[in-house]
Amino acid sequence: MSSQPSYLIIGAGVFSVSTAYHLIKKYPEASVHLVDRTPYPCQLAASWDWNKVVRADYGDLFYMEKALEAIQLWREDPLFKPFYYQSGIIKINNSDLGRNTLENYKKLGVKVNAKIVSPDRFKEEYGSFFEHTDFSEAKDVFVNEDSGWAEAAKALTAYTDAAINSGVKYTAKEIDVLTFGTDGGCTGVLTKDGTNITADRIVLATGAGTAKLLADSAPSRKELQVNGRLVAGAVITGIVNLDPKNGQQYTKTPVTVHGVPPTRGEVMPLTAPLSEKEPYTVKFCRDEAYKNTIKHEASGQEFSSPPSEPNQAQRRPNEGLKKRLDLVKDGILGEPGKEVKFDEYRVCWDAGLYLATGGSFHGWKFMPTIGRYVVAMLDGTLDPSLAKRWAWDRENNGGGAHSHLLPNIEMRDL
Template identity: 95%
Template sequence: MSSQPSYLIIGAGVFGVSTAYHLIKKYPEASVHLVDRTQYPCQLAASWDWNKVVRADYGDLFYMEKALEAIQLWREDPLFKPFYYQSGIIKINNSDLGRDTLENYKKLGVKVNAKIVSPDRFKEEYGSFFEHTDFSNAKDVFVNEDSGWAEAAKALTAYTDAAINSGVEYTAKEIDVLTFGTDGACTGVLTKDGTNITADRIVLATGAGTAKLLADSAPSRKDLQVNGRLVAGAVITGIVNLDPKNGQQYTKIPVTVHGVPPTRGEVMPLTAPLSEKEPYTVKFCRDEAYKNTVKHEASGQEFSSPPSEPNQAQRRPNEGLKKRLDLVKDGILGEPGKEVKFDEYRVCWDAVTPTQDFIITPQPHCQGLYLATGGSFHGWKFMPTIGRYVVAMLDGTLDPSLAKRWGWDRENNGGGAHSHLLPNIEMRDL
């Protein structure tokens, strides 16, 4: 029998799957149990998507360094490499973010195929796709040919398969509440169908559902509550299906991020269809986050939480959200974009912290309970590596500087690694 503690990980997104994978690789004899609401990959998770940006282009030096570590695996590891595409990325800016990013690469001594050009020079160099793009109020364009994107759902599925094939147990059940012993320690979970699942260490990788789960589980224990440490935030994304004549050009474009209002969003290329009968599908995303503040009666709290409707109403955004996404499409495609209509929408929820730092920590007021969450709309790219840090936290060997940065209680200095996606707008007000 293994002397290693048993582990129960709630949530099979990036944080949960990466933790399970790294745990079972380090401790092959350990009991590692991964639970999520549906068979994997759960489409309600932020980690499920058509695609995600993979880049190290941060104005924050710390996350640039961590992203470079992850990108090396996206490029080289056989587990991740099949899903990664180095398309390049361009960012249309009205700030100094591009210059700050280049300066950070220099500080780290990293050679990168990146530059900053004027909007006019950019249009000359990068062809007809951007002919109608709105460059008004743009200061410059940051270009990095070393960045790219990954097929999100496919990569997450392969990673989960690898964890299960290595010995992780997966269960598809919806969690009702956490369970506690008489001493207040967390002992496991109770599922909606009445199943008790126990372990020595319970890891919450529950993203946007974290605040509600803690409030439902222990409404009278104020020291267990999120209390602003993270906020459930949502972004609106949409898919456009194009015929081969109009769609082929999108397979060759870089990830395009337009950071200037009113556009504020991005378009990402998708791989060409598998057959001539299938459309070319292109994803747009609005770079603006929204919240859904609700009153939790049992605990007396107010916090943001995904809608309680079936499937969180993620495929049925309100008209205000649709109009916000139209701004992205029309700003990047220009006048021709007004003829392009969205075929599918998705509201994507994530857990956002005030500084966009992750939460990777023991819950200081509850023995046996740990958290690995707070992706803050930039955590997905760290999928290959983030679990190593969670395992170090569980082992008590996480570097003290990281433990402080990713702790339950930490300073909020007003900055952030991804501050433009703080959820400050109520969804109902759109």
């Protein structure tokens, strides 16, 4: 019989699956149990998506190092390599972010195929795709040909398969509340259908639903409430279906991030269709986070939480969100983009007892490695500097990947 503690991991997104995978690889005899509300991959999770950017271009040295560590696996590991595309990435800036990023690569001694060029030089070098892009307020363009993107849902599914094939158990049930013992310690969960699932160690990787789950489970225990430590945020994304004539150019374009208002967003290429009958699909995303503040009566709190409507209303954004996404499309594609219409929308929510969550819309690329750090936390061997950076009760003085994505705009106000 295993002497290892049993583990129950709530959620089956990037943080959860990576943790389960690294746990079962380190402790093959341990009981590791993943529970999420639907069969995997759950389409309500932020980890599910058409595609995600994979890059290490951070102004923060710490996150650059961690991203470089993950990208090596995206490029080389047989589990992740089939889903990764090194398309390159370009960022249109009106700040010094590109220069700061290059300086950080130099500090780390990393050779990278990246440069900064003027908007005019960029248009000369990179062809007709950017002919109508709005560069009017741009200071420069950062180009990194070593970055790329990954097929998100397919990669997450393959990772979950690998974890299950290694001995992880998966259960599709919706969680009602956490359960606690007489000593106050968390013992497991109660599902909506009345099933009790217990373990020695409970890991919450519940993203945007974390604040509500904690409040529902222990409304009178102030030490367990989020209290601003996490803010559930949403971004708006959309898919455009194009015919082969107009779509082929997108399969060869880099990920394009336009950081200058009012555009503030990105466009990512998708893989070419499998047959001539299928359209070429291109994804746009608004680089801005929104919140949905609710009043939780039992705990007396107000916090942001995904809408309670079926499927979190993620396929039915309001008109204000749609207009924000149009700004991205029109800013990158220019006048021709005004003739392009979105075929599909998605509002993507992100965000003893252990918590492994808070990706700030930048956690997905760390999928190959993030679980290693969660396992170290569970084992009590996490480097003290990392424990301080990621602590539940840390001072709010930085430590996140991107502070500009803090959700400050109420969805209802759009």
